[in-house]
Amino acid sequence: MPKARRSDDWGFPRWRSYESSRETVAQRECDRHGCGDPGLCPAPKSPNNPDKWYFCQKHAAEYNKGWDYFEGLDKEEKAQRAKSERQESAGYAEASHYGWTGSGDGSRSADEMMALEVLELEADADYPAIKKAYRAKAKEVHPDVKPGDEEAAKQFQAIQVSYEVLRAAEERRSWKG
Known part of the structure; x- marks a missing residue:
């Protein structure tokens, strides 16, 4: 009876032999016409719309530069949305002292x-x-x-x-x- 061989596929990280392969993962490209960089940054297509564009970091910054998140909402809806955003992101406020920003930039x-x-x-x-x-x-x-x-x-x-x-x-x- 042959001796049982110990598996190389245990623990972290999973150690696999060179012969085993992993299939390639399709990576989404930037949605900006003519850009072939990976599109890792989601950006909303329009206010209050769940559909998103996926841009590279450079084009996401360009797209979001003039973005008004509260466009199309009346004053009460803006206040409600801003309040819920603050509540959802309250955990990040602890790290705000690590910022390198000055006044006027957020x-x-x-x-x-x-x-x-x-x-x-x-x-x-x-x-x-x-x-x-x-x-x-x-x-x-x-x-x-x-x-x-x-x-x-x-x-x-x-x-x-x-x-x-x-x-x-x-x-x-x-x-x-």
Whole structure:
């Protein structure tokens, strides 16, 4: 009776002999016309559509540059979608301090972006510009300037809260750096 041979196909990684072969796997090509690179980066074909294009990294960056994920949604739907996106990606927030980015390129939180919108500033505004805009807007609607005006009081309160959000974010950034 022949002696049983021990299998080479055990453990990790699976050790196989040179004679055994693995079949080739068809790799998807970039959907950009004329590009033969592997299409590993999915991108939506249109807003709120599950169908996707598959681009190489270079063409995915080019395609997504002007993409508005919330296009076609009304204000309530945008808020709902943004809230669900934040909840789904909350686990990634722990690693945000590993980023190498500066202001205006995605490093600001949604609260900071809303605060900048209240102060009518761009996403890449630096702290002196924020301080200047805050002071100018606060002078316009301050309760001492417009006594008894409830709308001005609400605007002043929104401006104050926005400035506090941005000031706290600036303190966190300067404390880390």
